[in-house]
Amino acid sequence: MKTNGQTSVPTTENLILEAARQVFLDKGLEGSRMQEIADRAGINKALLHYYFRNKQKLFEHVFESVIASFFPQVLHLIGSNKSVPEKIRQFVSIYLDVIYENPFIPRFIIHEMNRDPAHLTTTMERIAGKDIRKQLKKLDEDLAEASQRGIIRPVNAEHLVINMLSLCIFPVVAEPIIAGILFHKNEAEYKQFLLTRKELVAEFIINGLKC
Amino acid sequence: MKTNGQTSVPTTENLILEAARQVFLDKGLEGSRMQEIADRAGINKALLHYYFRNKQKLFEHVFESVIASFFPQVLHLIGSNKSVPEKIRQFVSIYLDVIYENPFIPRFIIHEMNRDPAHLTTTMERIAGKDIRKQLKKLDEDLAEASQRGIIRPVNAEHLVINMLSLCIFPVVAEPIIAGILFHKNEAEYKQFLLTRKELVAEFIINGLKC
DNA sequence: TTTATCTTTGACCGTTTGGTTAAATTATAT
């Protein structure tokens, strides 16, 4: 899954995009400086404005590519044809893999979500708006059927998805608090904690759905 | 619980603190402008520097008061003498009440957590460092005992607390995405969604712990 | 080789921002 640095041809344009990606992911729109992006790309600041007219435009390029790098994959999962427990296990497993490897992505998204909510939702809507409701409906039907067959308690798809997302994303976004207070800033202990969650979270959710 | 605007004596100092609180909560340190704080307090910009030497110092005052306004209460809960399910119900109920009424607080904390992780953990450590580990140990003992008596599956306190926090905080922090994509920006529908979670979350967690 | 086009640069500009200062105003004490 190509969610980190794109190692494409090192044209000036790509150098800029990669540098911008690193800086924006780390510091958000307001916290980032055009000069730092230029420096990291090894070029003059004016060149940034030559390729991308202004900061906003450059940001939008990066923003959209970040969203597109993970959103569609995640979506596809919840609409698949597996059983409900299998869906949950795979969703959690794949999702945790992605964000453990790219913890900046959820942080970045949450940051931009609060800075400019409309922009984020518009972008997501454009990329996969129809799709998300379709896949969600499929999951909802699966859940309704499973609960009628007495396999799980009744639950609607929105709540289930939010629960999964919460349990996967929050512990990564809140790393500084968790690692800092619960584990005395012991990075290794925190990493270990996250790993045990990989098995724990899916089973916890599945168990929570049992009758 | 006094987590919103302190209605104390309207001295200039309090006017400044209240204005700063509003602005900082909404826009974070970098996004906030001293001029805006001054305007909102109805005073001259230079007065800000008369009362609080600089932006950083002013921010620290606000930051600390925000942390102190909810952290100790939340802590006290997990170390109480209730049964495990009762603890979970009360924790979720009280916690959700607080953050539904003050959704800016978790957003603000997450924002500052990523901007300056050390600052946040130092502040929390100072305010309630010893306490958090004590209360957590108590909860851990309760959980061990309950699991030995066969009432719940074995689970350690850290995971349980993180699970509760995740399920409570994330849906509020991610409001723009959830309201925007799942509910077509229908604010009322989203509010209703959050309310149903009040009953759902606690039962979901308790059920997830059952053998 | 000349010409035209694309790429890159250093120097510069206008604004915004956090912060200062000296003077004016108000309150307090004698």
Add this chain to the structure above:
DNA sequence: ATATAATTTAACCAAACGGTCAAAGATAAA
């Protein structure tokens, strides 16, 4: 009333920032 200290203001400053511009280098076509 008067001197003293605390509070408030308008005007100002230096630095940082996003952005522009004219000119210099490279590249390719004629």
